[in-house]
Amino acid sequence: MYKPKKIILTAGPSISGLEVRYVTDAVKNGWNFHFRDYIERLENAFARYIGVKYALTLSSGTAALHMSMLGLGIGRGDEVIVPETTFVASANVVRYVGAKPVFVDVERDSWCIDPKKIEKLITKHTKAIMPVHIYGNVSDMNPIQKIAKKHKLFLVEDACPSLGATYNGKKTGNLSDVAAFSFQGAKIAVAGEGGMLVTNNEEIYKLAKYYSNDAKDPNRIFWHTDIGYMNRMSNTQAALGLAQLERNDEFVEKKRKIFNWYNKRLGDIDGISLNTERKGTKNIYWMSSIVLNKNFGKTRDQIRDELKKRLIDTRPFFYPVSMFPMYEEQKTPVAHYIGLNGINLPSGVNLKEEVVDYIAGEVKQTLSAA
Numbered sequence: 085m086y087k088p089k090k091i092i093l094t095a096g097p098s099i100s101g102l103e104v105r106y107v108t109d110a111v112k113n114g115w116n117f118h119f120r121d122y123i124e125r126l127e128n129a130f131a132r133y134i135g136v137k138y139a140l141t142l143s144s145g146t147a148a149l150h151m152s153m154l155g156l157g158i159g160r161g162d163e164v165i166v167p168e169t170t171f172v173a174s175a176n177v178v179r180y181v182g183a184k185p186v187f188v189d190v191e192r193d194s195w196c197i198d199p200k201k202i203e204k205l206i207t208k209h210t211k212a213i214m215p216v217h218i219y220g221n222v223s224d225m226n227p228i229q230k231i232a233k234k235h236k237l238f239l240v241e242d243a244c245p246s247l248g249a250t251y252n253g254k255k256t257g258n259l260s261d262v263a264a265f266s267f268q269g270a271k272i273a274v275a276g277e278g279g280m281l282v283t284n285n286e287e288i289y290k291l292a293k294y295y296s297n298d299a300k301d302p303n304r305i306f307w308h309t310d311i312g313y314m315n316r317m318s319n320t321q322a323a324l325g326l327a328q329l330e331r332n333d334e335f336v337e338k339k340r341k342i343f344n345w346y347n348k349r350l351g352d353i354d355g356i357s358l359n360t361e362r363k364g365t366k367n368i369y370w371m372s373s374i375v376l377n378k379n380f381g382k383t384r385d386q387i388r389d390e391l392k393k394r395l396i397d398t399r400p401f402f403y404p405v406s407m408f409p410m411y412e413e414q415k416t417p418v419a420h421y422i423g424l425n426g427i428n429l430p431s432g433v434n435l436k437e438e439v440v441d442y443i444a445g446e447v448k449q450t451l452s453a454a
């Protein structure tokens with residue numbers, strides 16, 4: 085019987101000889117004439133992996149979302165429809181450019197944006213819809229694409245947690261006008277910090293590149309033609325990101341295995357639900373998660389505290405973004421419910437089945453002792 089000696093974390097990367105080789109090479113040789121070698125390799129490989137024309141390395145997923153807004157020309161007076169259940173950055177980037185995030189509720193089973201609730205939020209100021217593939221679950225893109233087309237709106241995928249997921253055979257990030265991915269340390273593929281913007285639209289790509297690189301005039305050195313940002317990724321981070329991207333399919337299969345181990349042990353428990361996989365999609369289960377559907381006699385956070393005492397770290401689901409003081413709270417009952425009743429379980433790619441067995445056993449005990 086497995087017993088942990090130290091806390092089991094919710095995430096953590098797999099670092100092999102390949103990562104060490106690329107990073108060592110970048111540290112030793114990635115300077116002067118070679119300062120962009122790994123950046124270019126990563127951008128080319130990433131564009132091929134997603135199936136898009138352009139990929140732009142950036143300093144974070146947040147920066148990739150921010151540059152998406154600028155690439156689309158979204159600004160003051162505009163509105164962008166954003167799901168409530170997401171990391172705060174999805175909404176903040178809309179504010180960065182002076183526009184307003186309009187919050188929409190999410191689906192009860194996928195935890196992604198609810199397409200049925202989008203249309204009534206569209207006004208003459210709406211410029212874009214931003215589906216978020218939360219925890220690696222895939223948003224229902226077909227109806228969202230139809231709404232965007234009908235109302236002439238841009239689509240921006242927040243694909244930060246979904247590298248490798250697919251919808252009807254197409255990778256997330258290739259289902260919209262522009263999309264953002266994250267290489268932050270808890271993600272499926274890591275670069276320490278880092279992000280990637282992808283698009284098939286040359287205009288969006290060029291604008292995003294320009295604004296993320298201090299709005300430099302390409303034809304006149306040290307001449308700047310607007311207020312830009314310094315959002316570049318370093319060559320050294322790109323070396324790590326490239327090695328991780330080359331192994332991403334391996335990570336996806338491992339994440340799916342981890343979810344199946346949990347599902348086998350927790351799937352039948354009355355009163356909880358786990359991630360779902362929409363028909364026609366491939367979920368990467370970035371975070372295997374549970375939602376408490378009935379009153380177990382303890383709050384979600386008491387359950388998390390008890391699991392921590394058993395050396396199991398967990399994360400609460402994202403709170404609905406409109407609950408935060410810089411936004412105005414909206415009536416989004418599903419996001420409010422799952423935000424207070426959802427738990428992300430340990431899901432790092434290094435997890436072994438015996439550890440998942442231990443975690444699932446402790447989750448069951450904690451719930452039944454409630």
Ligand SMILES: Cc1ncc(COP(=O)(O)O)c(C=O)c1O
Pocket residue numbers: 144145146147170171173174216218242244245265266267268278279
């Ligand atoms: C849904 C979502 N959007 C955006 C981000 C932001 O990515 P980053 O931390 O790289 O800025 C994250 C990462 O946590 C995320 O999960």
